[in-house]
Amino acid sequence: MNEQKKRTKDEKTRFSPVPTNRIWTIPNVISFLRIASIVLIAWLIWFSQPDHPDYLIWSLIVLSLSAASDGLDGYIARRFNQVTLLGQLLDPIADRMLIILTGIALCLANVIPWWMMLLIVARDATMLVLVLVLSDHHYGPLPVHFVGKTGTFMLMCAIPVLIISATLRSLNLYYAVHCFGLALYWWGIGLYWVAGVIYLMQGIRLLKADKVAKKAGIPLSREVGERA
Incomplete structure (x- = not known):
């Protein structure tokens, strides 16, 4: 045995x-x-x-x-x-x-408009603040959600498509490839933010549970997983 x-x-x-x-x-x-x-x-x-x-x-x-x-x-x-x-x-x-x-x-x-990039930076900045707040309450990273993984994957796929489109600017094919790359990028940003909202809701629930537990004197487990 x-x-x-x-x-x-x-x-x-x-x-x-x-x-x-x-x-x-x-x-x-x-x-x-x-x-x-x-x-x-x-x-x-x-x-x-x-x-x-x-x-x-x-x-x-x-x-x-x-x-x-x-x-x-x-x-x-x-x-x-x-x-x-x-x-x-x-x-x-x-x-x-x-x-x-x-x-x-x-x-x-x-190749892409600045507002798209600002949306990504704003989302990551929001997640950084959330991680810092949770860390201050002795919580680990939040568990990975498949929506966040899918959003990241779509952004990763959009990058080479957009680079390829930039090499085709003198050809008629440029508009089709560029629009496809922008669509991938846009959907990636959308899912990126959906995952961000999910993480925010999870974080708020943890902070509320932490507040209630402190009042009741109940210890909570702090290891929640990994976030992406």
């Missing part, structure tokens, strides 16, 4: 490794390189107009490599038991950087 329990525990550790405090692991180095590549992608988009349209092609190439590395670091971390607390932070940071920095670059390149 003890041997069976040990095997079960080993299997759980293999497929769900306990995160460590290590910094210089292969997955973390890949994540650092991914973050650096996002800055390069934004720079290539920004400086592509009007004199260097070929920069857009390079931005797509770097974006493809960056997207491939996103899955690679997670696989290596799980396969070789190199899951770290830093790595768990770097991945969502890289996702936010990709959305915000490339969004700003697309605005500067006149």
